[in-house]
Amino acid sequence: MTVLLHSVGFGLVAAAIIALGSVAFSLQFSVTTTPNFAHGDILTIGAYAALGAQTLTHNIAAEVIAAVVAGGLAASILNLALMEPFLKLRAPRISIFLVTVVFGLLAQNIILIVFGGSPATFQLPTSGLIHVGPFLWTNIDIETMISAVVILGSLHVLLRYTKFGKSLRAVSDNPELARVTGVPYRRVVRITWLLDGMMAGFAGFILAAYVGGLTPTLGFSYLVVIFAASVVGGLGRPYGTALGALVIGVAMQVASAYVAPDYSESVAFGLLIVALLIRPQGIFRAEIWNFAE
């Protein structure tokens, strides 16, 4: 029983990281309907920016800021330099998807040139495992979960109570209608990409700390887990995706405790494929955007 509880505890930590990565993805998808295959690489960019900050300052705040800024910058560059011109060209969806793939490729290789390909260690000062109720966590785990709750909570406040949030929900529900009724479409899209990148950058920082190191393919390999959470929760449904992340994170850790540690990612793959085949729109019936407006 303790094993199960411990796994669930570890699962919650994993879920927090996955949630940060996948909610960003779903949020961006809900507004643009463009699946961003470079999303994982934005996490990587954030992680490496934090690494750079760490070698310079050893200050956690600086590392976080570096990750967030780098992520936001990368996503904005992707949008401004590539997405907007190609969308204006009315390029077919598939070409745009391919463009994101190439962007990811470029990002990975630039990182490869600048930082080299061998794995780099990334450690945050840790206290070791503590008992918190039935669970077993390190202080970093706890901070990870708290930061995920804080960030997702702030996102919720943003979406529900601010003018921008209303505009974003309008665009996500019906872009044509939003455009016609005066919603500043392009600004909403640009800010969404910025938020997506900032969250992804932070997620990359956390992921690197969790794993203990980074390579240029850190985020890319995490992409399947992010996709799994997004699809299970509902592509383009940030709230559903957060819950999807919970499901995937806990499932992965529980499976890894009871089956074999190597297979935790396969569990994510498996859930992804099952979700795609049985219910590609996600397990939740409708997105809870409208709270009795």
Add this chain to the structure above:
Amino acid sequence: MSALLTVDGLRKHFGGTAAVDGATFQVEAGAITGLIGPNGAGKSTVVDLVSGLLRPDSGVVHFDEKSIQSLPMHMVSRLGLLRSFQVSREWPRFTLMENMLAAAIDQSRAAMWRAVFRPGPLRKAQERDAVRARALLEEFGLLAMRDDRASTLSGGQKRLLEFARLLMPAPRMVLLDEPLAGVHPVMIDRVRDAVLRMKARGVTVLMIEHNLAMVEECCDNVYVMAFGRMVASGSMRELRANELVKEAYLGSDD
């Protein structure tokens, strides 16, 4: 006079609303039947259901004495029941000739192996198709543009191409969804003549239209649809005298 198409109790819900709520009607072979009604009455949905684009929640559709309500669109087409679309769906990047050739349904020729090992008979069949395509394109006045991309045509020309394409596989019946939509007034006569020519060829027609003059000139029988079901039927003259219909729809003539 037998009914080529019978529809009985067709129902389709979207979310909470019933788009089609018990539609029942018949189309006589060799005739042009009209389907009119206010926007949102469910006319296009009926065509989508009959042609197999959508699955009905309940109800029966018989075409040529076969029940087709659960068939997907490509199976319905192969039985000889074709349709047009409200916004014409030509293949824009294909040339006119390619649009015509791609419409020639002969599934026995669709095999990949035959293409590789026995191209001879396929080529002959393609030649015959090309001859037929040229004849149809000429009839609709489009022959000169046959190697141009379909995207270069005007709205009215696209409609004519759609008709030509519909006739390629020699269908028994066609469902026309607002053939005059997007057609410039100067082309209306040509489109109307094209529809009448279909009847002359023995093709049965069911036509959704808002242009009542067109309906009056072409249709032998007209159904009025409102709120997802048929509320009246008859010739246009009879319908104009019908109070119910006047109230629901015939406020002003187009």
Add this chain to the structure above:
Amino acid sequence: MTYLIVTVVTFALIYAVAATALNVRWGWAGEFDFFVYALVAVGAYTYAVIVLPPAPRNDTGLTYILGLNQSPLVGAAVAVVVCAVMSLVIGSIALRSLRQVFFGITTFAAVLILSAVITQQTSLFNGFTGVFGAGQPFNSVLKLSPSAYNIFFLLLCGAIVGGVYFLLQRIFWSPYGLALRAIREDEVAAAAFGHDPYVARLKAYVLGGALAGLSGTLLVAYIGAFNPQAWSPIETVLLFAAIIIGGTGNMKGAVLGSLIVFGLILEGTQFLPPIPALPNAEAALRAIAVGLVMLAFLRWRPQGVLPEQHYRDVPRVRDDPLARLVRLVAHRRGTQ
């Protein structure tokens, strides 16, 4: 020097076959498929384990299944069939309900799963180290010198590419080819004319799989060895680059694109001197170069160098140069 050119062109031709496989799936059918390169790997491994003798039961650490010691033709045939069957299975599931984005994500996940399985289950194909010793088919009979053999293999690849091209052109101009493109352009309109999108796409998927398997066979036959390092996501992206640059939907374009990407950019840049400050930068710079060229084409010439061919019902009339000149002069005079 000749050796280098022979090598470069041979590789380009081998990848050209894989590019045609991707072209069938993407250019003709419009499916964004990540799994193509995985099938190249499956073809390579299958050929290897059919052609190699049984794994030695000593501690060289070399383990793999089968090892039937068959002739290269048998190996190639089995590899192609295995890939076709695998494509049939995956395609019949994936194509039934998944579209575009979801299809791409599924095939991506499938690649990763396959890669994980092959790397971890070392009993299958010797895991991370891979298999080797499968090279130089036919040479036990021909007994050629190494340089002569390379020329032989080059000609063999050329013949295979030519045969594949001929085959695919027949399919392109057939009713099936046109139906497939119609489905790609507008699936609903195609169904309205009796074409079954699922069946047509599945056929294309299986054809693409068979071609990918053939390419894998040639690859492992040429290099002699194969391991998971040879197949990373970048290989798939390179194949996309080849057909985007050369021309999607055009088989000549696929071959041309392969020559450009694999020949010129990849192998050709090996001529450049290394940059002392950035020792491992070569491969990365090459990848970046390909990526940038790809973006440029997607932006300014998405149809590629050789655009897709269309029926021309009215044959182009070949003017003779003299008549053209006379017309030109008369026109100029007329507009003075």
